Amino acid sequence: MRQDFSPPAPGRMPHHSFRRFFLPLFAIMVLMLVALAPQQASAFSDEQLRQNAEQLNAKSSTKKLDVIEKMAADGDPRVAAILEAMLDGDLYASKADDKVVIGKKQGKVWQHIDVVSGAVTGESGSADLDKIRINNRLRGALRDALATLNLFSPDLAIRRAAVETVMDTRDPAMAPLLQRAIERESNPDLLARMELAKATMALAAGETSQERLDAIDILASQTTPQIRAVLLQFVNAAEAENYDPKVVAAAKDAVASVESRLKMWQTGGDVYRGISLGSVLLLAAVGLAITFGVMGVINMAHGEMIMIGAYTTYAVQQAFLVFWPAGIGWSLAVAVPVAFLVSGGVGVVVERLIIRFLYGRPLETLLATWGLSLFLQQAIRSIFGASNRQVVAPDFMSGAIEFSTGLVLTYNRLWIILFSLIVVGGIAAVLRYTAFGLQMRAVTQNRRMAGSVGIRTGYVDALTFGLGSGIAGIAGVALSQIDNVSPNLGQGYIIDSFMVVVFGGVGNLWGTVLGAFSLGIVNKFLEPVAGAVLAKIFVLVALILFIQKRPKGLFALKGRAVEA
Amino acid sequence: MTDYRQKYKMTPVLGWLLQDRGGMILLGILLAGSILIPIGNLMFPEGSAFHVPTWVLGLLGKYLCYALLALSVDLIWGFCGILSLGHGAFFALGGYAMGMYLMRQIGDRGVYGDPVLPDFMVFLNWKELPWYWYGFDHFSFAILMAMLVPGVLAFVFGFLAFRSRVTGVYLSIITQAMTYALLLAFFRNDMGFGGNNGLTDFKDILGFDLQSDQTRCVLVVASALMLAICYLVSRGITQSRLGKVLIAIRDAESRVRFTGYRVEYYKLFVFTVSAVMAGIAGALYVPQIGIINPGEFAPAASIEVVIWVAVGGRGTLYGAVLGAFIVNYAKTFFTGVMPDFWLFFLGGLFIAVTLFLPKGVIGAIPAFGAANGGPGAPGNWRDRLASWRANQGGKA
Numbered sequence: 001m002r003q004d005f006s007p008p009a010p011g012r013m014p015h016h017s018f019r020r021f022f023l024p025l026f027a028i029m030v031l032m033l034v035a036l037a038p039q040q041a042s043a044f045s046d047e048q049l050r051q052n053a054e055q056l057n058a059k060s061s062t063k064k065l066d067v068i069e070k071m072a073a074d075g076d077p078r079v080a081a082i083l084e085a086m087l088d089g090d091l092y093a094s095k096a097d098d099k100v101v102i103g104k105k106q107g108k109v110w111q112h113i114d115v116v117s118g119a120v121t122g123e124s125g126s127a128d129l130d131k132i133r134i135n136n137r138l139r140g141a142l143r144d145a146l147a148t149l150n151l152f153s154p155d156l157a158i159r160r161a162a163v164e165t166v167m168d169t170r171d172p173a174m175a176p177l178l179q180r181a182i183e184r185e186s187n188p189d190l191l192a193r194m195e196l197a198k199a200t201m202a203l204a205a206g207e208t209s210q211e212r213l214d215a216i217d218i219l220a221s222q223t224t225p226q227i228r229a230v231l232l233q234f235v236n237a238a239e240a241e242n243y244d245p246k247v248v249a250a251a252k253d254a255v256a257s258v259e260s261r262l263k264m265w266q267t268g269g270d271v272y273r274g275i276s277l278g279s280v281l282l283l284a285a286v287g288l289a290i291t292f293g294v295m296g297v298i299n300m301a302h303g304e305m306i307m308i309g310a311y312t313t314y315a316v317q318q319a320f321l322v323f324w325p326a327g328i329g330w331s332l333a334v335a336v337p338v339a340f341l342v343s344g345g346v347g348v349v350v351e352r353l354i355i356r357f358l359y360g361r362p363l364e365t366l367l368a369t370w371g372l373s374l375f376l377q378q379a380i381r382s383i384f385g386a387s388n389r390q391v392v393a394p395d396f397m398s399g400a401i402e403f404s405t406g407l408v409l410t411y412n413r414l415w416i417i418l419f420s421l422i423v424v425g426g427i428a429a430v431l432r433y434t435a436f437g438l439q440m441r442a443v444t445q446n447r448r449m450a451g452s453v454g455i456r457t458g459y460v461d462a463l464t465f466g467l468g469s470g471i472a473g474i475a476g477v478a479l480s481q482i483d484n485v486s487p488n489l490g491q492g493y494i495i496d497s498f499m500v501v502v503f504g505g506v507g508n509l510w511g512t513v514l515g516a517f518s519l520g521i522v523n524k525f526l527e528p529v530a531g532a533v534l535a536k537i538f539v540l541v542a543l544i545l546f547i548q549k550r551p552k553g554l555f556a557l558k559g560r561a562v563e564a
Numbered sequence: 565m566t567d568y569r570q571k572y573k574m575t576p577v578l579g580w581l582l583q584d585r586g587g588m589i590l591l592g593i594l595l596a597g598s599i600l601i602p603i604g605n606l607m608f609p610e611g612s613a614f615h616v617p618t619w620v621l622g623l624l625g626k627y628l629c630y631a632l633l634a635l636s637v638d639l640i641w642g643f644c645g646i647l648s649l650g651h652g653a654f655f656a657l658g659g660y661a662m663g664m665y666l667m668r669q670i671g672d673r674g675v676y677g678d679p680v681l682p683d684f685m686v687f688l689n690w691k692e693l694p695w696y697w698y699g700f701d702h703f704s705f706a707i708l709m710a711m712l713v714p715g716v717l718a719f720v721f722g723f724l725a726f727r728s729r730v731t732g733v734y735l736s737i738i739t740q741a742m743t744y745a746l747l748l749a750f751f752r753n754d755m756g757f758g759g760n761n762g763l764t765d766f767k768d769i770l771g772f773d774l775q776s777d778q779t780r781c782v783l784v785v786a787s788a789l790m791l792a793i794c795y796l797v798s799r800g801i802t803q804s805r806l807g808k809v810l811i812a813i814r815d816a817e818s819r820v821r822f823t824g825y826r827v828e829y830y831k832l833f834v835f836t837v838s839a840v841m842a843g844i845a846g847a848l849y850v851p852q853i854g855i856i857n858p859g860e861f862a863p864a865a866s867i868e869v870v871i872w873v874a875v876g877g878r879g880t881l882y883g884a885v886l887g888a889f890i891v892n893y894a895k896t897f898f899t900g901v902m903p904d905f906w907l908f909f910l911g912g913l914f915i916a917v918t919l920f921l922p923k924g925v926i927g928a929i930p931a932f933g934a935a936n937g938g939p940g941a942p943g944n945w946r947d948r949l950a951s952w953r954a955n956q957g958g959k960a
Contacts, residue, residue: 298733298736354915354919357919358918358919362732362733363647363732363733363736364918364922365918366647366649366733366736367867367870367871367874367914367917367918368914368915368918368919370867370914371871371910371911371912371913371914371915371918372911372914372915373911374907374908374910374911374914375907375908375911375912375915376911377907378904378907378908378911379908381904381907382904491864495737495740495741495744495863498737498740499737499741502734502737533748533749533751533752534752536745536748537745537748537749540741540742540744540745540748541745543738543741544721544724544738544741544742544745545724547730547734547738548724548725548727548728548730548738549728
């Protein structure tokens with residue numbers, strides 16, 4: 001994007017910046033042409049078009065540039081074909097009659113295509129044709145001209161892209177053309193966009209204070225970084241050239257109002273990114289909130305349960321590729337229950353074989369489950385190899401919503417936020433409304449009493465641990481979409497998960513939700529200030545200090561673990 | 565066991581020394597090793613049956629430093645019930661202090677030949693030495709820092725943690741978070757500690773070439789003697805009246821507090837001492853290994869130390885030393901012969917030791933196991949299972 005219209009200092013001119021220097025010149029020329037010539041009809045007559053095309057064969061490239069500008073400014077759809085041929089090097093002057101034609105290689109001969117009618121008028125060998133030469137300057141001008149001509153394309157998407165190009169270049173020479181495009185445009189969205197483009201041009205090209213004020217008025221209501229840049233640039237120019245103080249003041253006000261709204265969007269973006277990170281933390285931690293929070297088991301292999309879930313996703317996908325390639329879109333949906341069963345099953349086995357012998361000895365549990373995590377990592381590495389596995393995103397998870405304000409919401413993140421809330425809601429419902437949830441709460445609150453009313457506490461322990469692990473497996477399905485599926489996947493989440501659970505308060509599901517989202521948001525707000533790594537360090541240190549202050553977390557509850 | 569103090573009317577210090585059979589064996593081995601290993605390496609020519617090759621020196625030096633680290637963990641875990649999962653951080657800080665000295669010793673022999681700045685700073689286009697690198701060209705200052713920095717960190721961290729009564733697993737988790745935060749910090753290039761690559765390419769220490777056999781011998785002997793000294797210090801602490809309070813805190817913290825002891829001060833003292841020992845271990849480790857990088861801060865590394873102690877037998881001090889040697893020898897062996905198997909072995913070891921050998925290898929040897937007042941769990945897993953069954957109804 002151009003920042004100013006002044007030529008760069010000699011010797012510093014970057015080699016692609018000819019537009020900076022020359023376009024203003026053409027602009028002035030074209031403006032003069034437009035001013036002098038009687039108002040043209042909206043399209044060339046055949047004769048005019050042919051005359052103009054003949055002039056493309058001029059000797060000097062400056063002259064050629066003039067002609068290109070003139071032709072482009074007209075907006076005749078036939079011009080596009082000619083300019084495109086010129087850009088591709090397919091525009092020739094026939095030596096016989098000195099006519100300009102589009103040459104098309106047909107086997108060994110070249111067909112001559114008439115520039116006006118588009119009909120084949122003859123053919124010859126390559127010796128009879130003189131290529132119309134173009135240089136880099138001309139190429140640039142041709143591309144600009146073609147982009148502008150797209151304003152009249154019948155295809156809405158192409159018109160939309162063309163308007164954006166005009167916005168970016170803000171070449172005053174395009175103003176009359178844009179005006180013509182506005183008159184023809186029927187799509188209201190695009191029309192508004194065109195009016196905006198016109199206003200940005202009017203701001204740069206406006207002569208009177210009133211024109212400028214009108215343009216500022218339109219621009220001030222916008223909220224995009226682009227418009228902010230346009231306004232800032234204008235303010236600088238206005239101050240340098242002593243415009244009407246009223247204009248300067250209005251422009252500054254406009255900048256301030258755009259700025260403040262952008263800042264709000266920025267904050268909103270930070271919150272969104274924080275929620276997105278929070279949802280990942282929540283998914284990783286919510287299984288732990290059950291095994292650690294409810295049962296009091298320090299499960300250092302929790303991350304590996306997540307990893308197993310992610311690998312299950314991969315395995316399900318491979319199975320789909322073999323047995324039902326057409327249904328690959330369903331693979332993720334199928335992976336969710338499968339991962340729950342696989343990780344949950346591993347959890348039940350682990351509880352029966354290891355953890356039940358270690359209840360009441362949290363430090364030993366920690367060591368044994370750490371050993372388990374090493375074991376599982378190596379097992380997965382032996383089965384699947386050490387390198388990352390690819391899990392393909394289904395269609396509904398790829399893509400993004402983009403706002404003109406610069407905020408981008410990717411679908412996979414949105415789905416993960418939604419998914420994490422569904423998972424938490426599901427767990428809350430299981431705990432609250434099912435018989436198993438009731439038994440689980442009973443065993444947590446008073447094991448002996450629960451046992452004496454006939455609850456098989458050992459089974460409840462195993463199932464509870466299985467539930468926590470299974471949920472970790474579900475988290476693995478989601479995380480396989482945004483993280484590398486590798487044997488080390490789980491290790492990255494274990495410390496964060498514990499932090500979330502401890503911060504939120506052990507044994508409290510809602511504490512975990514709040515803990516995850518607040519940690520995520522704090523992290524994302526610190527990131528622009530301190531950088532990603534430092535932000536993480538700050539959060540860790542703050543958490544360490546927080547735990548010193550409130551050792552039992554935000555929401556302290558009583559449970560088996562608390563006294564251990 | 566015979567009470568030698570009664571029998572021979574010895575002074576208390578000699579008494580607790582002689583009563584400690586495992587400790588006497590350990591000290592004897594360390595002393596004998598300190599004499600025989602240099603002789604074996606320097607006096608006997610290669611090929612002789614008594615020759616100690618240089619690579620053995622390297623391994624022994626490494627194991628001795630790990631043993632010292634394990635000792636420091638056992639001092640707090642075995643005797644005060646503080647399970648630190650961040651002791652690798654103190655070890656690494658001591659190592660970095662020594663590494664900074666060794667970096668300064670390189671002088672203008674680095675790749676870029678800058679007389680003051682280490683290579684990585686020249687590479688990062690730094691113009692002058694950061695303030696926290698001042699003084700590290702003096703050996704004594706570096707040694708002081710290798711003890712002071714871990715000590716101060718442990719003191720501040722411990723003060724905050726113990727004062728607010730963060731205990732048990734919570735303490736373990738925040739020590740892990742501490743070392744994790746340091747890991748992230750030391751990975752940053754602008755911290756000024758070499759970032760990802762850490763400090764390496766050392767040339768000499770106190771003017772002696774680090775690659776020469778003589779220097780290596782001296783370093784191994786220094787490690788052995790330092791281990792012996794730290795063992796004696798630890799033993800002294802645990803046998804003193806203060807040590808009795810520590811053991812009481814391990815077994816029933818609240819009761820000790822209600823009896824009128826300031827529990828947090830005892831814990832803070834032993835935690836700081838332990839961190840200083842870990843720092844010394846790190847400082848001895850770096851010149852022998854030749855590199856220090858942020859990987860030493862990894863939480864996994866710190867947890868591994870705990871398993872050394874658990875394998876050897878916590879609460880015995882010499883057990884920790886034994887465990888460090890056993891596990892690290894196994895690591896050297898397995899990573900050489902079948903690298904894929906190592907993590908299976910280590911993982912299995914964690915599980916097996918906690919389930920079946922709660923008092924470690926030492927606890928399984930009747931002559932030692934019975935005599936030791938280690939943590940109150942019964943020694944073999946059948947008893948353990950029986951007691952667990954008996955307690956099934958009792959946990960609430």
